[in-house]
Amino acid sequence: MNSAYVLASIGGLLIGLSAILLMYFNGKVLGVSGIASNLVSSTPSSKMCSASFVIGILLSAAIVKQINPAWVPGALDIGLPLLFIAGIFVGVGTRLGNGCTSGHGVCGIARLSKRSLSATMTFMLVAICTVYIINIFSGALA
Amino acid sequence: MKVLTYFLVGCVFSAGLVVSGMTQPLKVIGFLDIFGSWDPSLAFVMGTAVITTLVGYRIVFLSAKPLCEEGFKLPTLQHIDMRLIIGAVLFGIGWGISGLCPGPALASLVAGSIGIYVFVIAMFLGFFIVPKLIK
Numbered sequence: 001m002n003s004a005y006v007l008a009s010i011g012g013l014l015i016g017l018s019a020i021l022l023m024y025f026n027g028k029v030l031g032v033s034g035i036a037s038n039l040v041s042s043t044p045s046s047k048m049c050s051a052s053f054v055i056g057i058l059l060s061a062a063i064v065k066q067i068n069p070a071w072v073p074g075a076l077d078i079g080l081p082l083l084f085i086a087g088i089f090v091g092v093g094t095r096l097g098n099g100c101t102s103g104h105g106v107c108g109i110a111r112l113s114k115r116s117l118s119a120t121m122t123f124m125l126v127a128i129c130t131v132y133i134i135n136i137f138s139g140a141l142a
Numbered sequence: 143m144k145v146l147t148y149f150l151v152g153c154v155f156s157a158g159l160v161v162s163g164m165t166q167p168l169k170v171i172g173f174l175d176i177f178g179s180w181d182p183s184l185a186f187v188m189g190t191a192v193i194t195t196l197v198g199y200r201i202v203f204l205s206a207k208p209l210c211e212e213g214f215k216l217p218t219l220q221h222i223d224m225r226l227i228i229g230a231v232l233f234g235i236g237w238g239i240s241g242l243c244p245g246p247a248l249a250s251l252v253a254g255s256i257g258i259y260v261f262v263i264a265m266f267l268g269f270f271i272v273p274k275l276i277k
Contacts, residue, residue, distance in 0.1 A: 011162020056152020091268015097229020
């Protein structure tokens with residue numbers, strides 16, 4: 001069996017486990033955009049929890065990266081202006097839509113939420129079209 | 143205690159992202175490139191994650207309340223509105239350009255390159271401005 005599929009499945013299992021743990025401990029859906037944006041929101045809520053979640057992400061990524069540094073290569077070499085624009089789109093889009101790949105795509109679908117299913121189908125479809133259009137343009141330029 | 147649980151959840155989540163391949167933007171774009179040289183392996187990430195969560199949630203919901211809180215705080219919105227769809231469209235464009243969604247973007251900070259710093263700063267700028275625009 002192709003190792004990419006094995007790793008993908010192990011990774012998916014761990015992502016699921018983390019979502020279950022957050023529900024078990026704190027009764028909340030694991031949404032990265034929600035938890036991370038809490039750090040820059042003006043609502044008086046537990047910023048300590050959000051910060052410690054992000055620190056956990058960083059520490060764990062730094063450790064697991066030691067197995068194979070190619071697993072965390074960083075951003076694509078597409079130029080800083082384009083990365084900045086993409087970052088704005090991801091930030092604004094996930095806040096407007098109240099969720100990202102984790103909150104809607106994993107937890108929301110696991111809860112059989114119609115909102116999350118619609119959001120996930122929408123952002124998957126748009127991302128597929130975006131990649132398709134970029135490929136046409138870069139193919140035309142090459 | 144609560145702070146520690148968030149730390150633990152962040153650790154397990156991030157290990158999953160890194161092992162699965164979600165922190166490799168080229169791989170993510172290969173997964174989205176269904177009309178080109180499609181790499182379907184990342185479908186297994188979402189598949190196993192959703193099935194695991196679906197089963198796990200059912201077990202967790204058997205208890206009356208979570209361990210550290212007085213009750214479950216599930217999303218209450220039900221209707222599908224323009225805000226949800228426009229948000230998902232914008233997110234899809236950004237994800238398609240960069241191959242990065244919020245979790246993998248944060249984990250990728252450990253790569254320590256200027257590109258990922260710029261992306262994450264822009265993402266937080268996006269997080270910050272939305273509540274200012276929509277009162």
